[in-house]
Amino acid sequence: MNKIEHIGIAVRDLKITGDLYEQLLNTNVYKMEEVTGEAVKTAFLQAGPNKIELLEATSADSPIAKFIDKKGEGIHHIAFEVNDIKAEMARLKAKGFVLLSDEPKPGADNKLVCFVHPKSAGGVLVELVQEGYNA
Ligand SMILES: CC[C@H](C(=O)O)C(=O)SCCNC(=O)CCNC(=O)[C@H](O)C(C)(C)COP(=O)(O)OP(=O)(O)OC[C@H]1O[C@@H](n2cnc3c(N)ncnc32)[C@H](O)[C@@H]1OP(=O)(O)O
Numbered sequence: 001m002n003k004i005e006h007i008g009i010a011v012r013d014l015k016i017t018g019d020l021y022e023q024l025l026n027t028n029v030y031k032m033e034e035v036t037g038e039a040v041k042t043a044f045l046q047a048g049p050n051k052i053e054l055l056e057a058t059s060a061d062s063p064i065a066k067f068i069d070k071k072g073e074g075i076h077h078i079a080f081e082v083n084d085i086k087a088e089m090a091r092l093k094a095k096g097f098v099l100l101s102d103e104p105k106p107g108a109d110n111k112l113v114c115f116v117h118p119k120s121a122g123g124v125l126v127e128l129v130q131e132g133y134n135a
């Protein structure tokens with residue numbers, strides 16, 4: 001794992017919370033993108049070297065909708081950058097971590113992603129992201 005690539009925050013309204021975070025971080029949303037495979041739309045802000053990903057559900061069965069229904073708005077996941085997502089998935093699987101997909105999936109921001117079940121990671125939803133994937 002190279003670094004924290006982004007922190008994912010579940011929000012009810014991307015525009016409202018995006019505006020709030022622009023004030024908070026004194027910066028602008030630099031990218032908005034829908035990820036249909038995850039039933040989410042995202043907004044990205046940069047805080048120095050760190051990235052914040054705001055996520056709004058696009059359907060009632062979105063993981064973000066379920067999360068907000070259960071826990072309210074707030075930090076949803078931590079994403080780590082990896083060099084070789086398939087090798088990392090194999091390494092984690094061999095160590096007994098529960099992965100939420102057998103293969104990496106297309107993510108936002110031209111990434112390839114996979115998730116580790118929060119029950120495997122001390123109650124934290126962990127995302128692995130590999131840079132430079134072009135769907
Ligand atoms: C890929 C696009 C973008 C990117 O970065 O490129 C994204 O990040 S998309 C982010 C949205 N997509 C996902 O989150 C996909 C992975 N998530 C899932 O598959 C589910 O949300 C899952 C399996 C984590 C939970 O789904 P489930 O249907 O099992 O919901 P439950 O409410 O029954 O949860 C079971 C259990 O886990 C706890 N939980 C759920 N979500 C989280 C979370 N984000 N962080 C910590 N814990 C979580 C939940 O509280 C339940 O625990 P319990 O003790 O039973 O209450």
Ligand SMILES: [Co+2]
Nearest residue numbers: 008053079127
């Ligand atoms: Co993410």
